[in-house]
Amino acid sequence: MSIPVVDFGAYSLSEGDVTDEQLHKLSKELRTAFTEVGFVFLQNTGITQEEVDRVMGVSKEFFLQPDELKQPFSRRSFANNLNHGWVSLETERLNPRRPGDLKEAFNTASLHPDIKWPSSDAVPGFQGIQTCFFQRCKELSLRVLRVMAHSLGLDPEVFLSTHQLIGTDENGTTLRSLYYPPVNSEKAKEGQLRCGEHSDYGSITLLFQSSEGLQVRRRSGEFICAPSIPGAVLINIADLMQRWTSDHFVSVLHRVLLPPAGDSNTRQSMAFFVQPDDAALITCCDGSNKYPPVTAGDYLIERFNDSYGRS
Numbered sequence: 001m002s003i004p005v006v007d008f009g010a011y012s013l014s015e016g017d018v019t020d021e022q023l024h025k026l027s028k029e030l031r032t033a034f035t036e037v038g039f040v041f042l043q044n045t046g047i048t049q050e051e052v053d054r055v056m057g058v059s060k061e062f063f064l065q066p067d068e069l070k071q072p073f074s075r076r077s078f079a080n081n082l083n084h085g086w087v088s089l090e091t092e093r094l095n096p097r098r099p100g101d102l103k104e105a106f107n108t109a110s111l112h113p114d115i116k117w118p119s120s121d122a123v124p125g126f127q128g129i130q131t132c133f134f135q136r137c138k139e140l141s142l143r144v145l146r147v148m149a150h151s152l153g154l155d156p157e158v159f160l161s162t163h164q165l166i167g168t169d170e171n172g173t174t175l176r177s178l179y180y181p182p183v184n185s186e187k188a189k190e191g192q193l194r195c196g197e198h199s200d201y202g203s204i205t206l207l208f209q210s211s212e213g214l215q216v217r218r219r220s221g222e223f224i225c226a227p228s229i230p231g232a233v234l235i236n237i238a239d240l241m242q243r244w245t246s247d248h249f250v251s252v253l254h255r256v257l258l259p260p261a262g263d264s265n266t267r268q269s270m271a272f273f274v275q276p277d278d279a280a281l282i283t284c285c286d287g288s289n290k291y292p293p294v295t296a297g298d299y300l301i302e303r304f305n306d307s308y309g310r311s
């Protein structure tokens, strides 16, 4: 089965509340997508392609600077949020059995006033555009989480009440801009990819892509190419949500391969990784106790240790 496309217009960010009938329809569509595929394209979310292009533009300006200028903004150099900041090429291994991923990233993980941002001379508009987009993604995520709870027959607030602190340092939700530079395939290491096979860690991920390149694993085990649909937001279930729903919703492996030999294109994407509040205790929502309870914060630290190496 390919990735379903769902019209989210009835609950778009430019609309007020959704009617019961519309909520029912959306719930049904999301439940099918998330139980069978784990990924869905949402159209008419209210987040426009122009907004996405603006964030990608300002992110690219940041990435195209020399490394010395990006170094002061490195991940792990911000005391109040160790996940905030720049990740250099080949630092992260989303599949720890492969060499470092051929990508750079910038994590907007903290909106705390103490965070130091690139100056407006270096990258005009960087802070404002990233933080504004973070808020837009947060609003959409909360709407999607509400529909998801409804689709499982749960109290509609069950996920919302555990995602109250998005945008504070007591919640790990992160807007990540990714930049995949041109690849010289002769120089790439054995087994190296742009982004190794992995599943995401938290509740759901919103993904925006400038071009094709993402592959998603089907139940049969084969990887299929995800199309790039301008204006649509690709949403996937992440691992904590799979635990939470006792495997009802599936978190599936995905990856970005190297471009074909001779293709010197760059690629950009943005992922909004939605994470429950650090202190939220995640227990199977059907009462089955299929997985032991875990707090979202502890779970996230464990997963970071796998992708960056244990410190």
Ligand SMILES: O=C(O)CCC(=O)C(=O)O
Pocket: 178, 195, 200, 207, 209, 213, 214, 254, 255, 256, 268, 269, 270, 271
């Ligand atoms: O770049 C992409 O399209 C996917 C990135 C991704 O899956 C991730 O960063 O978790």
Ligand SMILES: [Fe+2]
Pocket: 198, 199, 200, 254
């Ligand atoms: Fe991912």
